[in-house]
Amino acid sequence: MSTIATLLPGTPLDWNPPYRGKVGMACLILAESAIFTIFVVAYLFYLRKSLTGPTPREVLETPIFYTICLLSSSLTIHFAGKLLERGRRGAFLALWLFTLILGALFLYGTGQEWHRLIYDHGLTISTNLFGTTYYSLVGLHAFHVTVGLILLTIVLLFGLAGRVGPEQFRRVDVLSLYWHFVDAVWVVVFTVVYILGR
Numbered sequence: 001m002s003t004i005a006t007l008l009p010g011t012p013l014d015w016n017p018p019y020r021g022k023v024g025m026a027c028l029i030l031a032e033s034a035i036f037t038i039f040v041v042a043y044l045f046y047l048r049k050s051l052t053g054p055t056p057r058e059v060l061e062t063p064i065f066y067t068i069c070l071l072s073s074s075l076t077i078h079f080a081g082k083l084l085e086r087g088r089r090g091a092f093l094a095l096w097l098f099t100l101i102l103g104a105l106f107l108y109g110t111g112q113e114w115h116r117l118i119y120d121h122g123l124t125i126s127t128n129l130f131g132t133t134y135y136s137l138v139g140l141h142a143f144h145v146t147v148g149l150i151l152l153t154i155v156l157l158f159g160l161a162g163r164v165g166p167e168q169f170r171r172v173d174v175l176s177l178y179w180h181f182v183d184a185v186w187v188v189v190f191t192v193v194y195i196l197g198r
Contacts, residue, residue, distance in 0.1 A: 021174040029181045032144070036185055039140055040192055043133040047197055050128035059121045062194045066109030067186065070145075073102035074183040077152075077176050085169045093159045099179070100152045103145060110142050134193065141189050144182050151175055 048055075080095035114135075117123040125135040155172060158164050164172070 019170055019174075021171060022177065025174045025177045029177065032181065033185075036140065036188070039133075039137045040188060043137045043192060043197070046129040046133050050130045052128050054121050054123050054127075054130075056130060056134070056193070056197050059117055059123055060194060060198060061113070061116075063109050063113060063190075066106045067190055069102045069109070070106040070186055071183055073099045073106075074180050076102065077179050081169065081173050081176050084164070084172055085166055087166045089159070089165060092164075093156065096152065096156055096159065100149060100156060103149050103152065103179075107142060107145050107149065110138065110145075137189060138193065141182070141185055144185070148179050148182050151178070 076095050076099040080092050080099060083095060084092040123131045123134075125131050152175070155164060155175065
């Protein structure tokens with residue numbers, strides 16, 4: 001006699017699969033974390049191995065204000081999502097725009113720092129090992145911030161057109177995960193480059 005599993009009538013299935021958007025974003029974040037880990041390890045490995053200057057101690061200034069802007073944007077995007085979930089579209093759009101402004105300020109600060117390093121100190125990606133690893137690591141992060149800002153802008157435009165409501169909360173939440181990841185990575189980059197690396 002064979003044993004075949006059968007469901008009894010009226011037996012509910014207990015398994016609810018996770019939202020596929022979150023699963024996809026989690027996979028992306030794992031892959032991106034591996035890439036950032038490689039860049040951080042390379043930065044630390046080549047630290048203080050440059051044969052010529054300038055060195056991090058000579059040229060780096062700690063970007064406190066722009067770091068506060070970026071980390072604050074994690075709070076604004078979180079609360080924006082909560083407001084959207086409650087159906088408060090106007091407040092959502094205001095906080096979403098504020099998140100966008102904070103992220104843009106951070107990117108502006110990165111650009112200002114690069115301008116100062118290149119034109120005032122002559123540090124380019126080909127100057128020495130420090131320049132190569134610094135621009136690679138900070139540039140990788142800046143690229144991810146840029147991608148995030150583009151996505152935030154798209155959501156803002158759709159929101160202004162009246163196409164983002166509580167029913168899109170889960171999608172907005174997935175994008176928020178990406179933005180939180182970008183902020184978390186900056187904590188690591190900031191610690192490695194501006195604290196341990198000096």
